[in-house]
Amino acid sequence: MGFFDFLTEEIAIDLGTANTLIIHNDKVVVDSPSIVARDRTTGKITHVGKEAAMMQGKTHENIKTIRPLKDGVIADFDASEKMISMFIKDIPALKKKWITPSLRMVICIPSGITEVEMRAVKESAERVNGKEVYLIHEPMAAAIGIGVDIMQPKGNMIVDIGGGTTEIAVIALGGIVCDKSVKVAGDVFTNDIIYYMRTQHNLYVGERTAEKIKIQIGAATEDLELPPDDMSVQGRDLLTGKPKQVQISYREIAKALDKSILRIEDAVMETLSQTPPELAADIYNTGIYLAGGGSMLRGLDKRLSQKTDLPVYIAEDPLRAVVRGTGITLKNINRYKGVLIK
Ligand SMILES: Nc1ncnc2c1ncn2[C@@H]1O[C@H](COP(=O)(O)OP(=O)(O)O)[C@@H](O)[C@H]1O
Ligand SMILES: [Mg+2]
Numbered sequence: 001m002g003f004f005d006f007l008t009e010e011i012a013i014d015l016g017t018a019n020t021l022i023i024h025n026d027k028v029v030v031d032s033p034s035i036v037a038r039d040r041t042t043g044k045i046t047h048v049g050k051e052a053a054m055m056q057g058k059t060h061e062n063i064k065t066i067r068p069l070k071d072g073v074i075a076d077f078d079a080s081e082k083m084i085s086m087f088i089k090d091i092p093a094l095k096k097k098w099i100t101p102s103l104r105m106v107i108c109i110p111s112g113i114t115e116v117e118m119r120a121v122k123e124s125a126e127r128v129n130g131k132e133v134y135l136i137h138e139p140m141a142a143a144i145g146i147g148v149d150i151m152q153p154k155g156n157m158i159v160d161i162g163g164g165t166t167e168i169a170v171i172a173l174g175g176i177v178c179d180k181s182v183k184v185a186g187d188v189f190t191n192d193i194i195y196y197m198r199t200q201h202n203l204y205v206g207e208r209t210a211e212k213i214k215i216q217i218g219a220a221t222e223d224l225e226l227p228p229d230d231m232s233v234q235g236r237d238l239l240t241g242k243p244k245q246v247q248i249s250y251r252e253i254a255k256a257l258d259k260s261i262l263r264i265e266d267a268v269m270e271t272l273s274q275t276p277p278e279l280a281a282d283i284y285n286t287g288i289y290l291a292g293g294g295s296m297l298r299g300l301d302k303r304l305s306q307k308t309d310l311p312v313y314i315a316e317d318p319l320r321a322v323v324r325g326t327g328i329t330l331k332n333i334n335r336y337k338g339v340l341i342k
Contacts, residue, residue: 008131009094009101012330013084014108014141014323015121017069018163018186018293020049020087021323023330028323029091034163036079036086037065045082049090057206071183072112072165074120081124088128102131106330106340108141108322111167112181118341135341136329138162138322139169139179142291145325146315150174150339155279156286159268159304160322161185161294166264168271170279174339178274182267186294188260189214196256198238201246205235219250220261220300228298250298261300265307272308287311291321 012023015034022030032049039046040062047055056065068080088094094101105125109118118135125133142160143150150156151174160167163186169179193210197203205213217228230249237244268288275283287310290301295318305312315321329336 007099007101008104010104010330011088011091012106012108012323012327013087013125014326015069015084015110016162016322017067017072017110017165019319020083021320022087022091023323023327024091024093026327028320029093030087031320032087033067034069034083035065035067036083037063038079040064045079045086048083048086057208069110070164070187072110072181074113074117077120080121081127084121084124085128088125100129102129104132104330104333105130106134106136106326106333108136108138108326110162110165110181111137111139111169111179112165112183134329134333136326136336136339137169137176137341139167140171140176140339141322141325141329142167142315143169143171143289143325144328144336145321145323146289146291148289154286155275155282157268157271157275157283157288159264159288159290159295161264161290161292161297161300163187163293166267166292166294168268170271170275170283172279172282174336177276177279178271180267180271182263184260184263184267185292186211186214189218189257189294189297192256192260193218193253196252197233197235197246197248200252201248202238203233203235203244203246204238205233209233209235213248213253214297217248217250217253218257219254219298220257220303221298222251222254224250224299254299257297261303265304268304268308283310287313289313289315291315291318293319 014021020034033053035052037047037052066079068076139158155172166185170177190210234245301312
């Protein structure tokens with residue numbers, strides 16, 4: 001421990017395609033949508049997180065909302081750097097300090113991002129006083145956050161269904177043995193609902209409404225044990241142009257999402273088929289762990305379980321499993337050095 005260590009603060013960041021979470025001193029201090037708003041005339045990023053999310057779909061020509069990591073790649077380097085730095089500067093305990101502390105951080109990134117993008121994330125973090133910056137892959141952080149002992153010579157399958165990507169990985173001995181990242185996750189489900197409403201009900205709904213439908217009555221199967229009540233949905237009638245309301249049941253949403261869920265099922269089956277036999281034998285006993293917001297879709301666990309004939313467990317608080325795991329890695333950095341990305 002060095003003399004100036006009291007000036008170092010530790011933070012763990014889950015840089016998600018939909019949500020960014022930060023842990024500082026064992027507490028989640030940031031939990032915000034990964035969205036920024038940019039003023040088109042000045043080019044400046046004016047809002048970030050929840051404030052920017054409120055503007056989504058309601059902007060005029062001078063302002064634009066951007067999701068810098070939308071499809072699991074960094075679409076806009078400048079916006080993502082600003083986002084990271086504004087979130088870090090927003091941590092209440094750091095704001096109070098009379099000098100900016102140097103930071104030791106572990107950042108969890110979507111597995112699909114390239115070497116160049118990884119370097120960009122790291123450099124962005126270094127520019128906000130990151131003295132020691134480590135990166136970790138999402139399924140690894142999810143596994144640690146779920147409580148899986150990843151160092152064991154035992155295979156575990158993790159499926160993390162986020163906003164932009166679904167990441168599937170088999171982990172053993174502190175490493176990813178086989179993995180797959182598909183661009184079918186929460187955002188695609190939302191778009192499926194928009195398309196369904198348009199084609200089946202002539203109703204034009206925005207992204208925020210579609211996401212609300214997904215969360216309130218979304219389902220992965222038409223036979224749910226505890227079905228949610230029908231929902232009234234408002235939007236614009238595509239034929240008359242007038243605002244209109246329709247009643248929607250979860251069965252319709254299950255139909256709308258069926259094809260996308262099939263693609264996730266296929267990706268899971270494919271990963272299973274590439275798993276070495278000894279690890280497959282472990283997974284037969286341990287089952288599949290789900291994390292990420294998308295795993296909360298009603299009946300998805302049951303559907304995956306029927307498809308794979310394996311037990312499927314949803315992580316406790318699935319939206320926070322990854323940041324939890326990232327936080328644990330940060331606190332035990334020496335133990336987990338091997339799982340961090342160099
Ligand atoms: N109850 C829910 N049912 C279905 N989807 C949900 C639910 N809650 C959140 N989501 C979806 O989860 C996604 C965000 O998950 P998250 O794990 O934060 O993604 P990321 O790690 O990519 O940022 C969004 O698409 C959101 O709509
Ligand atoms: Mg995530």
